[in-house]
Amino acid sequence: MALWLILLIPLLTVADSQPTNGINQTDLQAAMTDMRMRSYYGFVILLKILDSIPNSLQSTDLTFLMPNDEQLSHFSITPGNLHDFILSHSIPTPLALNHLLHFPNGTLVPSSIPSRMIRITNIGREGMFLNNAKIIIPNVCQSSWIKCHGISAALTFGNMVPPLQATEFEDHSKNNVPKPFRHVKRKKAPTVQ
Numbered sequence: 001m002a003l004w005l006i007l008l009i010p011l012l013t014v015a016d017s018q019p020t021n022g023i024n025q026t027d028l029q030a031a032m033t034d035m036r037m038r039s040y041y042g043f044v045i046l047l048k049i050l051d052s053i054p055n056s057l058q059s060t061d062l063t064f065l066m067p068n069d070e071q072l073s074h075f076s077i078t079p080g081n082l083h084d085f086i087l088s089h090s091i092p093t094p095l096a097l098n099h100l101l102h103f104p105n106g107t108l109v110p111s112s113i114p115s116r117m118i119r120i121t122n123i124g125r126e127g128m129f130l131n132n133a134k135i136i137i138p139n140v141c142q143s144s145w146i147k148c149h150g151i152s153a154a155l156t157f158g159n160m161v162p163p164l165q166a167t168e169f170e171d172h173s174k175n176n177v178p179k180p181f182r183h184v185k186r187k188k189a190p191t192v193q
């Protein structure tokens with residue numbers, strides 16, 4: 001029963017915080033047709049699975065970043081991390097290559113998972129990189145509001161923790177480390193009495 005609640009709570013909070021009706025299915029279908037035309041079959045299948053879960057795709061303002069089928073086949077994707085995988089391979093705003101080219105070199109944009117940042121690096125003739133992955137086929141999605149680009153690898157988010165979060169984490173641990181003993185003693189005293 002406890003497990004059941006733990007699983008349900010995130011679903012409820014997601015539903016609460018998003019009064020919109022989710023992604024526009026017409027746009028999503030059009031984007032998937034574009035993806036299929038460039039052979040991004042694996043990504044389409046993952047999108048379909050995710051889209052079958054209510055409220056998992058909440059907005060049509062999206063840019064998908066798609067590793068190709070071969071890259072996807074190497075990546076470990078489980079039912080538990082599918083949502084994170086797709087959302088971290090998307091940017092919550094529709095960006096064609098032209099828009100990406102206008103970002104200053106090195107700009108960090110949040111993926112649809114805000115704590116996972118994507119750094120846009122323009123290496124001249126070498127092309128444009130998003131974190132570790134190079135954009136190989138830009139502007140795959142052309143026929144709807146949704147944008148998408150083919151990239152050379154699954155994105156990695158190794159040392160991409162934003163500085164603010166890093167310091168918060170540090171402070172937190174500094175505050176907590178000396179305290180547990182005192183905290184435990186205080187808590188135990190009343191229960192003994």
Ligand SMILES: *[C@@H]1O[C@H](CO)[C@@H](O)[C@H](O)[C@H]1NC(C)=O
Nearest residue numbers: 021024025026027060144145
């Ligand atoms: C979805 O998008 C299409 C075209 O992009 C539009 O015609 C349609 O009204 C939209 N549907 C909803 C429910 O917003």
Ligand SMILES: *[C@@H]1O[C@H](CO)[C@@H](O)[C@H](O)[C@H]1NC(C)=O
Nearest residue numbers: 104105106120121122123124
């Ligand atoms: C962008 O930055 C990278 C390294 O951060 C550098 O290698 C590259 O030359 C820069 N690109 C331009 C166009 O200045």
